[in-house]
Amino acid sequence: MVKIxxxxxxxxxxxxxxxxxxxxxxxxxxxILSDKVMSDSTITKMRVEYRDTTIIVEADxxxxxxxxxxxxxxxxxxxxNGRVRLKLSVKDGQINADCLCLEYRKKLQLATWYVNxxxxxxxxxxxxxxxxxxxxxxxxxFLAWTGGIILTILLIYIVIKVVIKIYKPI
Numbered sequence: 692m693v694k695i696x697x698x699x700x701x702x703x704x705x706x707x708x709x710x711x712x713x714x715x716x717x718x719x720x721x722x723i724l725s726d727k728v729m730s731d732s733t734i735t736k737m738r739v740e741y742r743d744t745t746i747i748v749e750a751d752x753x754x755x756x757x758x759x760x761x762x763x764x765x766x767x768x769x770x771x772n773g774r775v776r777l778k779l780s781v782k783d784g785q786i787n788a789d790c791l792c793l794e795y796r797k798k799l800q801l802a803t804w805y806v807n808x809x810x811x812x813x814x815x816x817x818x819x820x821x822x823x824x825x826x827x828x829x830x831x832x833f834l835a836w837t838g839g840i841i842l843t844i845l846l847i848y849i850v851i852k853v854v855i856k857i858y859k860p861i
Contacts, residue, residue: 699853703846726817731810738805748795755788762786
């Protein structure tokens with residue numbers, strides 16, 4: 692019988708310790724949230740440089756003399772078209788042609804295009820720690836403590852009754 696009493700006492704102590712750990716061992720839960728943000732951007736920059744340039748075509752001339760027998764005489768004719776001048780005459784069956792091109796100057800504006808491309812990649816990671824706490828209302832805590840105390844008193848009462856019954860002289 693003594694063994695049964697010791698067993699019941701050990702069981703009561705184990706239940707009391709387990710109940711105490713259950714009430715006081717509530718740990719808040721931790722949740723780690725992770726956000727990963729990736730962004731990729733391409734930037735293109737265009738730049739234009741202008742240069743003024745002058746193109747010069749030098750003056751030039753050409754003269755032609757040809758014999759054409761039986762050609763009637765023609766007085767000197769001058770024809771001009773922009774920067775080209777032509778003198779034409781026929782005298783004694785000889786054709787004289789004189790062509791003169793004046794110097795030509797032209798101003799031009801040349802453009803040079805520069806294109807630069809930049810690429811940027813950004814990786815960003817956010818870790819957020821979320822701690823959740825269980826809220827137990829005061830009334831529920833009161834009932835839990837009351838129940839625990841009554842259970843402990845009941846177990847002690849049962850243990851005492853068993854011990855008295857075991858050790859009671861016959």
